Amino acid sequence: MLLFKYLPGKTTKFIKRNPIAARYVVDGLFIAGAINIMVNSLNLYAKRLGANDFQISLTQFLPQIFTMLILIPGGLYMDSVRNKKRIVIVTMIIVMFGVLLCAASPFAGSYIIPFFLTSVMLAGGAMALYNIAWQSFFPTVVDLKTRNYVLTLKTRVALFASMAAPLLIGVVLTNIEAVNVKIIAHQGFFICIILLLLLAILNFNRFRTRRIIEPKRISLAEIKNSSKSLLKNKPFLMFAFAAMFFHMTWHFDWTLYFIGQVDYLGMNEFQLGLVPLGAAAIQLFTLKFWSRKNERHGVVLPFTFGILGLSLCPLFLLIAVSLPISVGPHIFIILHMIAHIPFCVITLNLFQCLLQVVDEETRSFSMSVFASLICMSNAVMPVAGVALYHALGGDLNGLRYALGIIFILRIIATGLWLIRWRMFKIDAANT
16 A cells, blocks of 8 residues: 555564554544544634633533443443444444534524534544444454554554644634634535545445454343442552543643633644644654553553653643743744653553453443543533633633643642552562
């Protein structure tokens, strides 16, 4: 395939021996492209539709609340179905429909914002179910020995998409002056998302499972047994607690980051595009290093460095908004890139850490419970961040104080994960 023509020789040989890896690489390209177009245009689109700071935070809150309601029933259903590939495809189709509704939001008249938020909620909930289905399907296709390398390749092409999407969006929007034309451009981006998801479906449909896991019947007794099994799974509980606290501190400043960049740094669309572009570029250069660390030290310890890097993000934004506006955006882009040197470990390792602590028979249920916890954090914490910012004054000083608090909490999260790694290491030595 042309996509792999210029990859390193080792990678090319690996793909020839493991053709399934090539499909996961292509899958990662399409899905990451769709997600990055959505992430890098959603808040700007909402703002141009007339959304205020609180309504922008609802683009995180509402999809996550909806996801919490459907994830656990969805996970139980997935455990009861033999063909999980079909679920992956169906959820992607629902995402496409939600994205189409987002594009149609400007035609909703006086109900633009409610219509838009409902569309985002539908697309976000379906995407969460897709992730669970994909994660449950993945181990049935890729064996343990090649798992880290396949995920590394998938992450590598995803980072290319993370670089291309914000750059494209930034260039297009910067060269458009009229707000109504910018809205049309956003609608075009949503159409691109639909096309990428359609290509992802066509690619994913060609996967063949390596082994079949017998489905489980859905019943109250089965739900009770799965819940008991989960509560007795000490490694899972330790992982869930540490990961939950980390995600809470991570999600706390998501909306504040956008407010800081737009309202206090005065960044235009092109500069906003350079922020994720620089972060993705530095991750691409360091991905091989972190993948080797995984092979030598396991996936738990390197994850700590990812959390530590994220701890620097609120601190660096605090520094940037304290500088003159003539240099603040440029310094912020550089500092943000530095903070993301270990960020690819978050993408690469979190899923692998989760697979270490879930039982195979209740994999989808366990993943759904964990994802529900993360959704609760993703729903509440961005809104809580905006509330904290306004409680502290809703001005530049309020933003500084809020970012300082978040920085301290992320350092605590790093310490908790180190404790978890130490306990994990002791448990592994005793078994």
